[in-house]
Amino acid sequence: MAERRADLRDDLLSELIRGRYTGVFSERELLSTILLLIIAGHKTVANMVTSGTALLLRHPEQLALLRADSGLIPAAIEEILRYEGSAAWASLRIAAQDMELGGVPIAKGSFVHLSLSSAGHDPDVYDDPERFDITRSPSRHLSFGHGAHFCVGAPLARLQGELAFGTLLRRLPGFELAVPPDELAWVADSSLSRGLEALPLRLHGRLSR
Numbered sequence: 001m002a003e004r005r006a007d008l009r010d011d012l013l014s015e016l017i018r019g020r021y022t023g024v025f026s027e028r029e030l031l032s033t034i035l036l037l038i039i040a041g042h043k044t045v046a047n048m049v050t051s052g053t054a055l056l057l058r059h060p061e062q063l064a065l066l067r068a069d070s071g072l073i074p075a076a077i078e079e080i081l082r083y084e085g086s087a088a089w090a091s092l093r094i095a096a097q098d099m100e101l102g103g104v105p106i107a108k109g110s111f112v113h114l115s116l117s118s119a120g121h122d123p124d125v126y127d128d129p130e131r132f133d134i135t136r137s138p139s140r141h142l143s144f145g146h147g148a149h150f151c152v153g154a155p156l157a158r159l160q161g162e163l164a165f166g167t168l169l170r171r172l173p174g175f176e177l178a179v180p181p182d183e184l185a186w187v188a189d190s191s192l193s194r195g196l197e198a199l200p201l202r203l204h205g206r207l208s209r
């Protein structure tokens with residue numbers, strides 16, 4: 001931040017720093033906004049690409065469908081986000097009033113932590129929710145949140161997903177998991193995200209341009 005402050009340019013970081021001088025942000029708000037953008041914008045997309053690749057490899061018939069028709073990539077991304085959303089939990093909310101949700105009473109002032117992953121597997125909403133199906137339609141989900149705090153980066157994340165999966169399928173004619181699927185380890189930490197610790201792959205064939 002100090003480096004950029006000394007040399008403001010035509011980029012997002014400089015624009016945010018300018019906001020510090022026009023009264024948009026306090027110093028702490030500026031720092032936390034930049035941190036939020038790095039965490040919310042990087043880890044989520046990296047997890048979407050790795051979890052999605054693992055899902056496709058565990059469902060070879062779906063991978064074959066995608067290889068045969070790259071026009072399915074946007075729908076596949078929505079299904080990956082529904083099935084294995086990389087933000088497993090929404091951030092904490094505080095109930096503004098007494099309420100009842102799914103038969104559970106929630107008192108005004110209590111912390112509420114909503115599981116977005118669980119919403120993606122709701123049998124009242126999805127036909128056979130445990131089936132990973134990239135042709136599912138409509139492929140609505142809550143993996144980017146909902147309402148006032150809906151993910152500001154959703155269009156960018158979708159674009160990055162299209163580029164990542166498009167490039168992967170185009171340039172790697174063959175790849176497979178290098179470990180048995182049940183050996184894939186999920187990061188277990190207190191963050192809101194869900195992602196693999198690593199995705200070991202074995203590649204076949206030459207890289208094409």
Ligand code: HEM
Pocket residue numbers: 036037040041042044045048085086087089090091092116142143144145146148149150151152153154156157
């Ligand atoms: C697959 C990728 C992504 C997923 C699954 C995801 C998920 C989410 C979710 C669920 C929320 C709402 C949290 C809540 O309501 O408590 C959120 C908010 C947010 N996301 Fe994303 N996100 C992704 C990518 C990105 C990217 C690429 C950026 C920015 C470059 C970004 C920036 C943000 C920010 C700044 C917020 C807070 C918005 C607000 O509070 O008004 N996200 N995201």
